[in-house]
Amino acid sequence: MISLVLAAVVAAHPLGNFTVNHYNGLEVRPGQVVNTAVVDYAELPTLQAKTTVDTDGSGTASPRENAAYAASTCAALARAQRLVVDGKAVSWQVGPASLEYAPGQGGLATSRLTCPLSAPVATTSSVAFSDSFLGERIGWREITAVSEGVRLAPSGVPSVSTSDRLRKYPDDLLASPLDQRSVTLRVAGTAPAAAPAPRGPSLSGLSVGGPIGDALAALDRTFTGLIGASSLTVPLGLLAVLLAVVLGAGHALIPGHGKTIMAAYLAGRRGRPRDALVVGATVTATHTAGVLVVGLVISAFSSLAGESVLSWLGLASGLLIAVVGVRLLWSAARGRGLGHGHGHGHGHGHGHGHGHGHGHGHGHGHGQEERQGHERAGLIGLGIAGGLVPSPSALIVLLGAAALGRTWFGVALVGAYGLGMAATLTATGLLLVKLATRLDRLAAARKGMAGRIAGLAPLGTATMVVVLGAGLAVRSLAGAL
Numbered sequence: 001m002i003s004l005v006l007a008a009v010v011a012a013h014p015l016g017n018f019t020v021n022h023y024n025g026l027e028v029r030p031g032q033v034v035n036t037a038v039v040d041y042a043e044l045p046t047l048q049a050k051t052t053v054d055t056d057g058s059g060t061a062s063p064r065e066n067a068a069y070a071a072s073t074c075a076a077l078a079r080a081q082r083l084v085v086d087g088k089a090v091s092w093q094v095g096p097a098s099l100e101y102a103p104g105q106g107g108l109a110t111s112r113l114t115c116p117l118s119a120p121v122a123t124t125s126s127v128a129f130s131d132s133f134l135g136e137r138i139g140w141r142e143i144t145a146v147s148e149g150v151r152l153a154p155s156g157v158p159s160v161s162t163s164d165r166l167r168k169y170p171d172d173l174l175a176s177p178l179d180q181r182s183v184t185l186r187v188a189g190t191a192p193a194a195a196p197a198p199r200g201p202s203l204s205g206l207s208v209g210g211p212i213g214d215a216l217a218a219l220d221r222t223f224t225g226l227i228g229a230s231s232l233t234v235p236l237g238l239l240a241v242l243l244a245v246v247l248g249a250g251h252a253l254i255p256g257h258g259k260t261i262m263a264a265y266l267a268g269r270r271g272r273p274r275d276a277l278v279v280g281a282t283v284t285a286t287h288t289a290g291v292l293v294v295g296l297v298i299s300a301f302s303s304l305a306g307e308s309v310l311s312w313l314g315l316a317s318g319l320l321i322a323v324v325g326v327r328l329l330w331s332a333a334r335g336r337g338l339g340h341g342h343g344h345g346h347g348h349g350h351g352h353g354h355g356h357g358h359g360h361g362h363g364h365g366h367g368q369e370e371r372q373g374h375e376r377a378g379l380i381g382l383g384i385a386g387g388l389v390p391s392p393s394a395l396i397v398l399l400g401a402a403a404l405g406r407t408w409f410g411v412a413l414v415g416a417y418g419l420g421m422a423a424t425l426t427a428t429g430l431l432l433v434k435l436a437t438r439l440d441r442l443a444a445a446r447k448g449m450a451g452r453i454a455g456l457a458p459l460g461t462a463t464m465v466v467v468l469g470a471g472l473a474v475r476s477l478a479g480a481l
Helices: 002-010 043-053 063-080 210-226 234-251 259-268 273-300 306-338 368-387 392-403 407-445 448-480
Strands: 020-029 032-041 081-085 088-090 098-103 109-119 126-131 141-147 182-189 342-349 357-364
Touching: 020 126, 020 182, 032 043, 032 063, 032 081, 032 126, 043 063, 043 109, 043 273, 043 392, 063 081, 063 098, 063 109, 081 109, 126 141, 141 182, 234 407, 273 306, 273 368, 273 392, 273 407, 306 368, 306 448, 392 407
Parallel strands: 020 141
Antiparallel strands: 020 032, 032 109, 081 088, 081 126, 098 109, 126 182, 342 357
């Protein structure tokens, strides 16, 4: 079992399961321009293309089907690339294409498309190249240029691939992958090729997360890799469920998907223990349903970019959070201006012979039921927002399990992942409820600066919810466009 776990860690795609990565290796010759174009598809794009490759629906692509898909895709790639030699547009000719598969995460495969392209044209002054193939997909984009029998002026375009033609991505560039889509080369003469052109400026990537981040990333890769085990034993299945709960709990602590905003809501609205339970349950249900729906949509539509779906869901989550925040802000401002409520009482007594008396009093607060309704809607809204953006790891697990005929096991792991999220959110919410109770006491006592700060807590947290929700929406919109 240990060997299976280690293999799962090694198999992870370094740039993420949604990426489509591009390499173009240009070579300028006296009478020809050649390009070796390579496209590296991560697990989800490879899975989406499966039905297109497997034209007879047998479940397994034959060598002939692979060759036909490679040829048609390389033809589309050639049409999406623009080559301008000495100011004149030139069309590519496509050579024998190839499509290869390699093991990936969650029992899924990655794929590698290689397209040999050539253009029979003499070059005397310049070569301009640009690549717009699958331009909307996120991923690594790299271009190199060399010459044979032609001398190129220094251009800053590297002559050696940083990623070994998409076989090995440098660790220091994973946080900020290369994104080079066009180059212009100048011909300086027809002498034998000079020394390799100097490499372009290196992008300084940051180490992601340090030792703790690396450990969590390894745990995540192990979790998604367990689905691909050739024999699924009971201990291995239980380990996968345990990892799902742990990773779900960790995912709930990552800012940016509404979890921390939920905490601000509970603290500012003086939540109750059951409020924390409502949010946790709503997040679990929404996240589990979201993973199932997004997984179904991605599987059904091969042209749909998975990262685009997540970006639009992030936008919806941010807008929902902002709407809840605006309602909170309005409620808090009205509460400070009008007070929370008022009450009155009266009593009277009288005697008639035997002597008796009675009295009664009562009080009431206006808008109490309306306020409670708003709070319930806000709690459910934040719970939905918190679970609306599914975890990519949970998606990989579900789709990988479905591809291997273990759909129900994948669904169970997604549910365990959601339970881990709910546990963290509920525990955080309960702690914040206690904190809110203490702030209430300070506000009631109105003692010093602490009391004034406590009195402003509803306005402050409502403002925070609006700002964070709007920020999440803007960031997601930028990723979707």
